[in-house]
Amino acid sequence: MALKNTSFLQACAGERPARTPIWLMRQAGRYLPEYRAIRSNISFFDLCRTPELCAEVTLQPINRFGLDAAILFSDILVVFDAMGAKVDFTPAPVIESPVRCRADVDRLTFGDPATELGYVFDAIVACKKALDERVPLIGFCGAPFTTLSYLVEGKGSRDFQHTKTMMFGEPLLFGQLMESITTVLIGYLKQQIASGVDALQIFDSWAGALSPADYRTHVLPHLRRLCEEVRGTVPIIMFARGNANLLSTVSELPADVLGIDWSIGLGDAIDVVGPKWVVQGNLDPMTMLGSREGVRKKTLEILRTGQRAGGHIFNFGHGISRYTDPEMVKFLVDTVHAYVPETAGAS
Numbered sequence: 001m002a003l004k005n006t007s008f009l010q011a012c013a014g015e016r017p018a019r020t021p022i023w024l025m026r027q028a029g030r031y032l033p034e035y036r037a038i039r040s041n042i043s044f045f046d047l048c049r050t051p052e053l054c055a056e057v058t059l060q061p062i063n064r065f066g067l068d069a070a071i072l073f074s075d076i077l078v079v080f081d082a083m084g085a086k087v088d089f090t091p092a093p094v095i096e097s098p099v100r101c102r103a104d105v106d107r108l109t110f111g112d113p114a115t116e117l118g119y120v121f122d123a124i125v126a127c128k129k130a131l132d133e134r135v136p137l138i139g140f141c142g143a144p145f146t147t148l149s150y151l152v153e154g155k156g157s158r159d160f161q162h163t164k165t166m167m168f169g170e171p172l173l174f175g176q177l178m179e180s181i182t183t184v185l186i187g188y189l190k191q192q193i194a195s196g197v198d199a200l201q202i203f204d205s206w207a208g209a210l211s212p213a214d215y216r217t218h219v220l221p222h223l224r225r226l227c228e229e230v231r232g233t234v235p236i237i238m239f240a241r242g243n244a245n246l247l248s249t250v251s252e253l254p255a256d257v258l259g260i261d262w263s264i265g266l267g268d269a270i271d272v273v274g275p276k277w278v279v280q281g282n283l284d285p286m287t288m289l290g291s292r293e294g295v296r297k298k299t300l301e302i303l304r305t306g307q308r309a310g311g312h313i314f315n316f317g318h319g320i321s322r323y324t325d326p327e328m329v330k331f332l333v334d335t336v337h338a339y340v341p342e343t344a345g346a347s
């Protein structure tokens, strides 16, 4: 069986499909009343651990909006089930015992994701079945640094005090933990591919905590290993958020697509990474809380600019806000799909 809508995968490969493909980070989630209805009966992580419900939630935005790709409903933090770390949701994620020293690291288990995260792979199989080849399915993981930061801080952080204490104070321990996490992530992504995902996104949501020099020294080698070991069969989207000055460093990675956050103009991002890269992004998701005219204007500007890149996938520059009106999402998707590049019809 072949996919019916290949525009997203074509764009990943640097081709120009007839319409610019669009999917949205956090497209399945709390802004949808049908998601809230399911969540009213089950905790967030129990939802992540119930494959049939993951498939149902994954398809909710696909059924509503005609997006060009689905993203597996899960979370970057479920991978801790393969590391012997416990995470609660209260109502933001919290790690039960943050990992701060050598003894804490030694208590982690680093098991085989193929056996310990079976519910994720079952969810992928359930999603593929429910999608019935309508659109591709994107799998994902948190990047090594973002995953490590969660383990070490225990929750979200503003200054990353504990992560940086380890990184600058005990660089060997930090490097070993990054290495162990990366090994788990490699197995995790490979098993996602084996289960049927059509593409992968690596979320380095907390990349912006680091200076470009420290990112290059302490993070880039692990990301390179992750990309190199996983790449080959499905396209990899690398999304590092929070500091546009990291873009030139991130563009050295052997990925297929670069996610661009909203803190930089798409044109400036293309200038930095070069015209060969396929880029994904980068509307500020909060634009959706304003007027339709504002959304339309900024969306068209991004679509026009995207023509200058090696390929363009429309997306937000970060996850959708829970306060977004689903009708505005419909308007956005229709606006992107109606866009015809000026050059296409020019004589």
Ligand code: CP3
Residues within 6 Å of the ligand: 024, 025, 026, 027, 028, 029, 030, 039, 044, 071, 072, 073, 074, 075, 076, 077, 091, 092, 093, 140, 156, 203, 205, 241, 319
């Ligand atoms: O994009 C999708 O629709 C797929 C599912 C998905 C979720 N989280 C569902 C979710 C994906 C790809 C993620 C990634 C994720 N999770 C990231 C990276 C992306 C980013 O936002 O930078 C991060 C940092 C996390 C960790 C996480 N999960 C946090 C900090 C929170 C709480 C804060 C918040 O935004 O709600 C979550 C919970 C979460 N993950 C929800 C959803 C739908 C909300 C859960 C709920 O209350 O129902």
